[in-house]
Amino acid sequence: MLLQIKNLHASIHGKEILRGVDLEVNKGEVHAIMGPNGTGKSTLASVIAGREVFDVTAGEILYQGKDLQKLSIEDRAREGIFLGFQYPVEIPGVSITNFMRTAVNEVRKFKGLDPLPGGEFLRLMEEKKRLVEITSNLTNRSVNEGFSGGEKKKNEIFQMAMLEPMLAILDETDSGLDIDALRIVANGVNKLRRPDNAFVIITHYQRLLDYIIPDFVHVLFEGKIVKSGGKELALELEEKGYDWIKKEQE
Amino acid sequence: MESEANKILDEVTQGDYKYGFVTDIDTEFAPVGLSEDTIRYISTKKNEPEFMLEFRLKAYRHWLTLVQPKWAHLRIGPINFQEIIFYAAPKKKKELSSLDEVDPELLATFNKLGISLDEQKKLAGVAGIAVDAVIDSVSVKTTFSDTLSKHGIIFCSFSEAVQNHPALVKQYMGSVVPYTDNYFAALNSAVFSDGSFCFIPKGVRCPMELSTYFRINAANTGQFERTLIVAEEGAYVSYMEGCTAPQRDENQLHAAIVEIVAMKDAEVKYSTVQNWYPGDKNGLGGIYNFVTKRGICKGNNSKISWTQVETGSAITWKYPSCILLGDNSVGEFYSVAVTNNYQQADTGTKMTHLGKNTRSTIISKGISAGKSNNSYRGLVRISKNAVNSRNYSQCDSLLLGARCGAHTYPYIQVDNKSSIVEHEATTSKISEDQLFYCQQRGISAESAIGLIVNGYAKEVLKQLPMEFAVEAQKLLSISLEGSVG
Ligand SMILES: Nc1ncnc2c1ncn2[C@@H]1O[C@H](COP(=O)(O)OP(=O)(O)OP(=O)(O)O)[C@@H](O)[C@H]1O
Ligand SMILES: [Mg+2]
Numbered sequence: 042m043l044l045q046i047k048n049l050h051a052s053i054h055g056k057e058i059l060r061g062v063d064l065e066v067n068k069g070e071v072h073a074i075m076g077p078n079g080t081g082k083s084t085l086a087s088v089i090a091g092r093e094v095f096d097v098t099a100g101e102i103l104y105q106g107k108d109l110q111k112l113s114i115e116d117r118a119r120e121g122i123f124l125g126f127q128y129p130v131e132i133p134g135v136s137i138t139n140f141m142r143t144a145v146n147e148v149r150k151f152k153g154l155d156p157l158p159g160g161e162f163l164r165l166m167e168e169k170k171r172l173v174e175i176t177s178n179l180t181n182r183s184v185n186e187g188f189s190g191g192e193k194k195k196n197e198i199f200q201m202a203m204l205e206p207m208l209a210i211l212d213e214t215d216s217g218l219d220i221d222a223l224r225i226v227a228n229g230v231n232k233l234r235r236p237d238n239a240f241v242i243i244t245h246y247q248r249l250l251d252y253i254i255p256d257f258v259h260v261l262f263e264g265k266i267v268k269s270g271g272k273e274l275a276l277e278l279e280e281k282g283y284d285w286i287k288k289e290q291e
Numbered sequence: 292m293e294s295e296a297n298k299i300l301d302e303v304t305q306g307d308y309k310y311g312f313v314t315d316i317d318t319e320f321a322p323v324g325l326s327e328d329t330i331r332y333i334s335t336k337k338n339e340p341e342f343m344l345e346f347r348l349k350a351y352r353h354w355l356t357l358v359q360p361k362w363a364h365l366r367i368g369p370i371n372f373q374e375i376i377f378y379a380a381p382k383k384k385k386e387l388s389s390l391d392e393v394d395p396e397l398l399a400t401f402n403k404l405g406i407s408l409d410e411q412k413k414l415a416g417v418a419g420i421a422v423d424a425v426i427d428s429v430s431v432k433t434t435f436s437d438t439l440s441k442h443g444i445i446f447c448s449f450s451e452a453v454q455n456h457p458a459l460v461k462q463y464m465g466s467v468v469p470y471t472d473n474y475f476a477a478l479n480s481a482v483f484s485d486g487s488f489c490f491i492p493k494g495v496r497c498p499m500e501l502s503t504y505f506r507i508n509a510a511n512t513g514q515f516e517r518t519l520i521v522a523e524e525g526a527y528v529s530y531m532e533g534c535t536a537p538q539r540d541e542n543q544l545h546a547a548i549v550e551i552v553a554m555k556d557a558e559v560k561y562s563t564v565q566n567w568y569p570g571d572k573n574g575l576g577g578i579y580n581f582v583t584k585r586g587i588c589k590g591n592n593s594k595i596s597w598t599q600v601e602t603g604s605a606i607t608w609k610y611p612s613c614i615l616l617g618d619n620s621v622g623e624f625y626s627v628a629v630t631n632n633y634q635q636a637d638t639g640t641k642m643t644h645l646g647k648n649t650r651s652t653i654i655s656k657g658i659s660a661g662k663s664n665n666s667y668r669g670l671v672r673i674s675k676n677a678v679n680s681r682n683y684s685q686c687d688s689l690l691l692g693a694r695c696g697a698h699t700y701p702y703i704q705v706d707n708k709s710s711i712v713e714h715e716a717t718t719s720k721i722s723e724d725q726l727f728y729c730q731q732r733g734i735s736a737e738s739a740i741g742l743i744v745n746g747y748a749k750e751v752l753k754q755l756p757m758e759f760a761v762e763a764q765k766l767l768s769i770s771l772e773g774s775v776g
Contacts, residue, residue, distance in 0.1 A: 090731050094723065114730035123731075130728040134746025143742060144732040151733070183746065200732065 042103075043068050043208055043239050044089075049100035051088045058084045060264035061100070066208070069236045073250055073275060074243045076261035077283050082243045083127050085261065086210045090124045091117050104208070119151040121207030125197040125214045127243075132184040137196065138166065140184050141203050148204065169202040173229045190217035198229045205233070210241045215249040227252030247279040260286055321378035327351065330481055333378050337450050337484075340457055350470035350480030357474045363608055363637040364666040364698055368542065370579070375513045375544055377482045423448060423487045423503040435499065445490040446501055449517055452488035459490060463521055467550035467585050467614070475546040475581040475608075479515045483548065486516035491526035491557075500756050502531035513544040520550070522557035524590060529560040531759055542570075542605060546581045555590025555617065560598070562755050563611075564763050567603035569770075574633030574662075577605025584611035588620035588646075596623040597640065598754040600763045602770040605634060610668065612641035615649035615677070622651040627748040627763075629770045630663030630695070639669035639700075644677035644710070653684040656748050659695035660771055666698040671712055673705045680710040688718045689747055691740070691771065741768030 044066040051059040058081045066072055074082055088095050089102060091114040102109040109117060132140065145165075146156040157165065166180060173195050185193050194214050201209050211230070215223055230240060230253050242253060250258075250272060258274040259266045262283070267290060268274065278286075321332050330351055334344040359370070422435075423446065439446050445456060452460050470480035487503040505516060522528055532549075545567060553559050561584075570577025580603075586595035597611035613622030624640035642651035651671065659665040671682045688697035699716050721743050729739035745752065745764050752760055752767075 090727075092727055114727065115733050115735050118731050118733040126728065126731075130722075130724045132725055132728070132743060132746055134749035135742050140729075140732070140742065143738055144729075144734050147735060147738065148733040204732065 042066070043105060044241075045103040046089075047101050047103075049085075049088070049102060050098045051084060051095045052098055053084070053095050057098070058095070058264055059088065062261070062264070062266055064259065064266060066239050066241060068207075068239055069234075070256045071234070071240045071242065071253060073255040073258045073272075074241060074261055074266075075245065075258065075275065075278055080261050081264045082261050083212050086124055086212050086241075086243060089117075089210060090114060090122060115147070116151070118204075119148050121238075123201050123204055123206035123209045125194075125201060125209065125211035127212040127216070129185045129188075129193040129197055131186045131188075133186050135184050136182065137180040137184055137199075141166065141180075141200065144200075145203060165203065169199055172202050172232060173199045174225045175199055191219060191222045194218055194226060195222060198226050202229060202233060205238075207238050208241070209233075209238070210243070212243045213245065214242070215244050215246060223249065224252065247275040250275050262286060262290065320376050323376050324373040325351075325375070325377060325482070329377050333482060333484060336378065337453070339453055342457075342461055343453060346465065346470070347481050350477050351482075353471055354474070354477035354481055357477060359474055363668070364664065364700075365606055365608065365635050365637050367579070367606060370542075370544060377513055377515070378484050423501075439497070439499075442495050442498065443492040444495060444497055445488065447488055449483075449486040449488050449519065452519075456488070456490070459521070460488070460519070463519055463550065463552055464517075465550075467552060467587050468548050468583050472583060476548055476583045479517060479546045479548045479583070482513075483515045483517040486518045486547070488518070489520045489528065489530065491520075491522045491528045493523040494525045495523075496526070497528040500529050500531055500758060502533065504533045513546065515545075516547045518547070518549040520559055520561070521552045522554060522559050522593075524554045525556045526554070527558045529756055530562070531756060532561070532563045533566070533759075542577060542579050543568075544579050544581075545604075547583070549582070549584040549611075551586030551595055553586065553588050553590065553593035553595050553620075556592045557590065558594040558596075559586065560596045560756075561586070561611070562759060563597075563599040563601075564755075564759055564766065565599065565601045565603050565607070566766060568605075569603045569634050570605040570632065572632050572661075574605070577634070578603065580604035580607045580609065582607075582609040584609065585614065585641075586612070586622075587614040588617050588622065588649075590620075591617040591646070592619045593617050594621040594623075596621075596625070596754070598623075598625040598751065599627070599638075600748075600751070600755070600766065601626070601628040601636060601638060602766050604636075607634075607636040607638055609638045610640055612643070613651065614643045614645065615651065615680075616645045617649075618646040619648045619650075620646055621649070624651075624653045624655070624669075625751040625754045626655045627658065627751045627767070628656070628665055628667075629658045629744075629767060630660070630665045631770055632661040632663060634661075634663045636664070637666045637668055639667045641670040642672070642682060644671075644673040644680045644682070647676070647678050647680070649677055649680045651680075651682045653682070653686070654750055655684075655686045656751055657686075657688045657697055658691070658744055658747070658767075658771070659688070659697050660691035662694045664696040664698070666700060668700040668702075670702040671704070671714075673707065673710045673712065675706040678707050678709045680707075682710075682712045684712075684714045686714075686716045687747075688716075689744070690718065690720050737772065738768075740771055744768065744771060 046062055046064040049059050049062040076082055142162055175195055214226055255272050258270055258272060260268040321329055330347050334347060436446055468476050470477050489501055491497050551559050567578035567580055588595055595613050601607055615622050622642050628636045628638050630636050640653055653669055655667045657665040657667055667686045673680050686699050690697055697718060701714055703712055705712055725743055726739050744767055752763055755763055
C-alpha cells in the first residue's frame with residue numbers, strides 16, 4: 042500500500058477542519074476526491090504534504106509504511122510526494138529553470154545521486170515541456186509571476202513530470218483550464234501513470250474524469266470521507282449535486 | 292507554528308564568515324595613534340611630494356575641528372583614534388619586478404579569496420580582469436598594467452600615481468570629495484595610505500574589467516584607501532571592487548574615499564561587492580565601514596552607474612552619489628544591502644541634478660534578518676536650472692523574521708516645474724506560502740531562502756559584470772545562512 046490515512050484529525054488556529062479521514066491508496070490507482078467548497082479537500086492535501094500551519098491532533102498517515110508525521114516537508118517531497126497547488130505561488134525573480142534545477146538536484150542529492158549536468162537537465166526540461174505542450178519561453182520567466190490561471194496549472198503538471206513522484210495529489214488542477222488545456226493536462230497525467238505510482242485528484246467537475254478514469258471516487262464532507270464508489274459516483278454527483286449526501290448525513 | 296518558521300529563519304541566517312582567516316605576513320607598522328607626526332610618517336614612508344603632505348595636514352587640521360556625525364540610524368561605539376594603527380604594510384624585501392617576488396604567503400591569501408594575480412592564468416581564460424590588490428595599507432600588485440598602457444590607460448596603485456603622474460593626481464584628487472566634505476572624508480584625506488588610480492584617455496573603451504581587491508589583514512589597524520577614476524571625453528570603463536577581512540573580536544575601522552570624474556560622453560560603471568567581516572552572531576567584532584563615494588558627470592551626455600552588493604561589516608555608512616552637472620547626463624544607483632545578526636547598515640545615494648535633461652535611477656533592495664537594522668537614506672535634488680529632469684526611485688525592504696528593522700528615509704527636493712520625480716517603496720516578508728511551495732518541491736528551507744532572496748535582488752544583480760554576479764549570488768545566500776519565516 043502506498044498511502045494509508047487512519048482517523049485523521051487536523052485543525053488550524055484551534056479550528057478543526059479534518060474530523061476523522063480514512064483513505065487507502067494503492068500503487069497503480071487513481072482516486073478522485075470531490076466535495077462542496079470549504080469541506081477540507083485542500084487541507085487534506087496540505088496535511089499530507091506536511092504544511093506546518095495545520096496541527097494534526099489525532100490519527101496517522103502512513104506512506105510506504107512510514108509515519109509521515111516524522112518527516113519534514115522537503116523530505117516528504119524527496120520521498121516522492123507531489124502536490125499540485127490549487128493556488129500556485131509566485132516567486133519573483135526566480136526562473137522556472139533555476140527553480141526546477143534546484144529542486145531536481147536536491148532530490149537527487151537526497152537519493153545519493155550527483156547533480157544532473159547542465160546539458161542533460163536542459164534535455165530533460167525540453168522532453169517534459171513537450172509532454173505538457175508548454176512553449177519554450179514560459180520556463181525563462183519567474184515562477185508563476187504574471188502567469189494566466191491556465192499557465193499556472195500547466196506549470197504544476199510540468200513540475201510533476203520533472204520530479205516523477207510516486208504519489209501525486211492534484212488540487213483542482215482542472216479549474217480555470219480551457220478545453221484544450223484540460224485535454225493536455227489530462228494527457229500529461231495519463232502518460233505519467235505507471236503501475237508503481239498513484240494519483241489523488243481533487244476536482245469539482247466530472248468532466249476531467251472523462252479523460253482521467255478514476256478507480257475510486259470519494260466525497261469529502263465536513264472533514265470526513267462520507268461516501269466512496271467507482272467512477273459512476275462522479276456522474277451521480279454531477280447530476281444530483283450534494284444535497285442528497287447532506288441529507289444522508291443528517 | 293509561526294515560531295517554527297522563525298526557527299528555520301534563524302538556522303538559515305546563522306552561517307559563518309568564511310573569509311575569516313589571518314595570514315602570517317611580515318608587516319611594518321606606523322606608531323599607534325593619530326597626530327601630525329603620524330601623518331608625516333606616512334608621507335615620508337611613501338616618499339610623497341610636498342603638495343601631498345600639505346593636503347594631508349590641511350585635512351587633518353580640519354578634521355580636528357569636526358565631530359563624528361550622528362544623523363544616521365546607527366548605534367556606533369566610541370572610536371578611540373589613539374588606539375588605531377594608521378599604516379601597516381607587508382614588508383618588502385626589495386622592489387618587485389615580477390610576481391615571483393611577491394611574498395608567497397600573500398599570493399596564497401589572494402588565491403584563498405579566489406583572486407588570481409597571475410596574468411598568464413587569466414590570459415588563458417576568456418576575458419582578462421586587471422587586478423590591483425591592496426593589503427592593509429598598500430597595493431601589493433597590479434596586473435595587466437602593461438597591456439593597458441598600450442591603450443594609454445593608466446591603472447596602478449594610488450602611491451604609484453603620486454610618483455609617476457603627480458599632475459593628474461593634483462588636478463583631480465579632492466575635486467569630487469573635498470577633504471572638508473565630512474568627518475570621515477577629512478580623516479581619510481589626512482591618513483589615506485593607498486588605493487587604486489585609473490585614467491582612461493579620450494575616446495578609449497577599456498578592453499577589460501578593472502578591479503581592486505581590498506584586504507585588511509593586520510590587527511588593530513585601520514584601512515583608509517582612496518580610489519580615483521577619471522574617464523576623459525568618450526571613454527568607457529567598468530570597475531569592480533571587492534573587500535574581505537579576518538575574523539577579529541575588536542572593531543576595525545575602514546574609512547575610504549572613491550572619486551569618479553566622467554567627462555563629455557564618458558561612462559563609468561562602478562561595482563562593489565563588500566564583504567568585510569560582519570562580526571559574530573552576538574555582535575562582537577566586525578568592521579566599521581564609513582565610505583564616501585561620489586562621482587561627477589562633468590560633461591554633457593556622461594553617465595555614472597554605481598552597483599553595490601553590501602553583505603559585510605558590522606556598521607555600513609555609505610552613500611555612493613552622483614553630481615549630474617553635464618546636460619543629459621545620467622546617474623544610476625543599484626544596491627542590495629543584506630544585514631544579519633547585529634549588523635547595521637545605513638546606506639543609499641544622493642542624486643544632485645544640475646544640468647538640463649538629467650536623469651537618475653535608484654533601485655535599492657534592503658534585506659534584513661536576525662536582529663539587524665537596515666536603512667535606506669537617499670536624497671534626490673533637482674536644481675532650478677536642471678529643467679526637464681527625471682528621477683525614478685524604488686526602495687524595497689525584505690524582512691526575514693520579526694526582530695529585524697527596515698527603514699526608509701527618502702528626501703526629495705525639486706526646484707523647477709518641468710521635472711518629474713517618482714518614488715516607490717515596498718516592505719515585504721518571505722511568505723510561508725513561498726517557503727512551503729519550494730519545500731514541497733524538495734528544496735530545503737535554507738536553499739529556498741537563498742533562491743527567493745536572489746530572485747528579490749535580481750534587478751540589481753543583473754547590473755554586475757558577469758564575473759562577479761555568480762560570486763555575489765553565493766554571497767547573498769551565505770550571508771543569510773541561519774535565518775527565515
Ligand atoms: N489558513 C487558514 N486560516 C483559516 N482557515 C483556513 C485556512 N485554510 C483553510 N481554512 C479553512 O478550512 C476550511 C477548509 O478549507 P479547504 O481549503 O481545505 O477547503 P476545500 O475543500 O479545498 O474548498 P474548495 O473546494 O473551495 O477549494 C475552510 O473553512 C477554510 O476557510
Ligand atoms: Mg481547495
